[in-house]
Amino acid sequence: MMADYAFTIAEAWRMLRGYSDALAIGGTPSSMELGRRLGISSGKSVILRRACIQLGWIVVVHQPHGSWPGELALTAAGRIVAKLAEPPSGPVGRLHVDRAASSRQQQRRQPQPAPASASSKAAYRRCLSCGEHFASDGPQHRICNRCKGTEEFRSAPTTFALRL
Structure with missing residues (x-):
């Protein structure tokens, strides 16, 4: 309609x-x-x-x-x-x-009921790129969506090497 x-x-x-x-x-x-x-x-x-x-x-x-x-x-x-x-x-x-x-x-x-362990991990965190606070989905989510959308973030090399 x-x-x-x-x-x-x-x-x-x-x-x-x-x-x-x-x-x-x-x-x-x-x-x-x-x-x-x-x-x-x-x-x-x-x-x-x-x-x-x-x-x-x-x-x-x-x-x-x-x-x-x-x-x-x-x-x-x-x-x-x-x-x-x-x-x-x-x-x-x-x-x-x-x-x-x-x-x-x-x-x-509509928010779906989350398992107790997942809801305790979601929090407002400081973005590692710009430093602004954002609603994070969990400890793995440390870069805000605004920074992830920048050309600089998307063009970063995806491979790296460690020297021991």
Whole structure:
């Protein structure tokens, strides 16, 4: 079942400005929390977050999980648009959402009960590459996903030698 949601460019710009201000002070609020701050309903704020992604103004660095709102970043276009004194003019946008696929995603996102030994190993750890804290899956997970996605990490040699 497909659902169609309408938004104006001015509404999406207002949400983008809110994210820009929040990211400038070092945090990514959930779309609903940002909506409360801006006086936007929680349902509309979720749609506007998706609209900002669809417009190419923000990208998802880390997907939301549980009560953690995830991590967003402004794109180059998003930084330019966020600095505008007035909202850009533009037509009403439409966001198409496959509600059946969305509910399947929600079911997959539900945390699965983990064995007691595995849950005790998961923790927030400091990344060995950048030094930032991240949600680690266990003691083997010491490099954050952001660093693993860099060209420097992916192009590192995979073989090495030990000299005794």
